[in-house]
Amino acid sequence: MNPIILDGKKVAQSIKNELRVEVERLKEAEITPKLATILVGDDEASKTYVQMKANTCHKLGMESERVFLPEETTTEELLNVIKQLNEDASVHGILLQHPVPSHIDERKAFDTIALEKDVDGVTAHGFGATTFQLGAYPCCTPAAILQIIDHYNLSIEGKHAVVVGRSPILGKPVSMMLLNRNATVTISHSKTENLPEVISQADIIIAAVGRPKFIKGEWLKEGAIVLDAGYNPGNIGDCDYETCYPKSSAITPVPGGVGPVTISMLLKHTVEAAKTQRASVVLN
Amino acid sequence: MNPIILDGKKVAQSIKNELRVEVERLKEAEITPKLATILVGDDEASKTYVQMKANTCHKLGMESERVFLPEETTTEELLNVIKQLNEDASVHGILLQHPVPSHIDERKAFDTIALEKDVDGVTAHGFGATTFQLGAYPCCTPAAILQIIDHYNLSIEGKHAVVVGRSPILGKPVSMMLLNRNATVTISHSKTENLPEVISQADIIIAAVGRPKFIKGEWLKEGAIVLDAGYNPGNIGDCDYETCYPKSSAITPVPGGVGPVTISMLLKHTVEAAKTQRASVVLN
Incomplete structure (x- = not known):
């Protein structure tokens, strides 16, 4: 069976359609x-x-x-x-x-x-508050990854997610967000011993390493879900799409996968921030 | 070969000896x-x-x-x-x-x-700042675990650490701290599918689950390092010591393992806070 292509443009479009309505409503106020x-x-x-x-x-x-x-x-x-x-x-x-x-x-x-204006989710405080589920805005790329998972109704609870990369704006926050959604999460990186073996156990791979075509299809478990947040020069992802595609059950293309959803999440957070800040003005 | 017993009382004593000297010096000032x-x-x-x-x-x-x-x-x-x-x-x-x-x-x-007085490492902001290595005080139990690892010169870089538990004061922060020390980190929890298999891959086990004798020796890889942060009624750890001891290469007893080091870390953080706050007063 061919894998599902996780179409970021479609996901982004559906967010934008919702946002347009919300913005209209806010403008009326x-x-x-x-x-x-x-x-x-x-x-x-x-x-x-x-x-x-x-x-x-x-x-x-x-x-x-x-x-x-x-x-x-x-x-x-x-x-x-x-x-x-x-x-x-x-x-x-x-x-x-x-x-x-x-x-x-x-x-x-x-x-x-x-914190209340950190719609890009870059503050250390925001990272902590996201991890503890206190309502901060998460980083936009991790938020985009979760949005794609939700849009396509992919099941992650109890599943083993392997995150490749540990940056403050991608690997670390996406790990905490997947954990909060009840995935078992492994965080791997440049010092990980025997990375192919670690990756071979993943039901879900999050590629966030910043090296073109780094992750090979032969490392994947049959039927793994591949979310590629890499975006290297020449529009090339962190996963070798050609070899990963046939092994996966669902995969994001690059370009057209995680990327387009990221900007939409930024604007979604901004609209939420406008609503929250407005509510707090009304309360004061 | 018998495993090394990781003696928390000894580690705590060595921290206290250092603190006594530091406190004396601060009092002179x-x-x-x-x-x-x-x-x-x-x-x-x-x-x-x-x-x-x-x-x-x-x-x-x-x-x-x-x-x-x-x-x-x-x-x-x-x-x-x-x-x-x-x-x-x-x-x-x-x-x-x-x-x-x-x-x-x-x-x-x-x-x-x-944040500067959060010596117990409980704030969301402190968690974020610890994760991003910005000099906040980490939670005391995770700090105690790292202190034991350092005291006994246990090698963790590139090793696979499996954390069992994901609480804001233990599982999550210890995962981030091990990650910052270049371990590959898996965070498992009550929703993890096939926990024994996940644990069987660990070079280092951190037990932070709060269930007496939950982790069995038969789940462990031969030679694993076992750090038991559990402390259940009757002084019983999260690991079944009797069966884990013979499989491990190093193990914390309960009581007398992680527990005694935890209070020492709290006081160590308080002394550091006194030094930092004094320095900032001098600068102002």
């Missing part, structure tokens, strides 16, 4: 959800990313505020910009485009974003 | 590290625990402040007590004894403890 993006420096790829995020905002009837800062911005200056956006009641979500120039303390900048 | 404990209600076991913590403080030359609140204390009242201790510059660490009466929002109370 005179709230327009607004995402602020901060880009430091002139990286072309990063410029494209923030542009895409702003465009999607506008298509959904949301507002965006784009802050461009020069390459030579100091940590202190960046923190001040973030603090101003934290204070600005018209801004519901804040995204600091990764990576920032290397002289800036990116972690400190991330952790300066107010 | 007119700083006495002080731990505040809060006990809500009349639970006898909890009373004994806070008493033990206070006694150990005094033996090491540290101060303790014990706050007793009646059973009928509200969440609001408890939060106010915590906020006062957060503000009190003479208090370096705050411990809220778990469990609080069920009408209190324990999570909210934990998360009200200031």
